[in-house]
Amino acid sequence: MENEFDKEKQQDAVNDFKERMNEFKEEDVKSTAQDGELKFKRLWESIPKPLLDLWDDIKELISLLKDFASKRYTDIPLKSIIAIGAAVAYFVSPFDIIPDAIPIIGYLDDALVLKFAMDLIVDDLIQYKAWKAEKREED
Secondary structure (H helix, E strand, C coil): CCCCCCHHHHHHHHHHHHHHHHHCCHHHHHHHHHHHHHHHHHHHHHCCHHHHHHHHHHHHHHHHHHHHHCCCCCCCCHHHHHHHHHHHHHHHCCCCCCCCCCCCHHHHHHHHHHHHHHHHCHHHHHHHHHHHHHHHHHC
């Protein structure tokens, strides 16, 4: 049996993510953060295996979107916000390359897209985490 998440499907997921990046607008940030937070909370009880290693990073990406939308954190290039927003939008969308309803493999494409986006914005994510830690110390 052929691998359910072969190279072609992986490329399709990345291409879908890139299309979402082209369509993602700054005004989509707040609603995408809210949708991401809802899905994150819904999955909390039974985190899908493909997302386990990324779970804390997904939480950080959603937090970053929320802080950007509320103007608490704006020291990040818009292209990074677009990459994060498009990845989170892919994560929450029921319409992606492998439907989430398919047990185990349904989140492989989500994990791939989230990892791909994090690789694009790794330095910005590090800066955000440092800013967040600094804010906690101030409080």
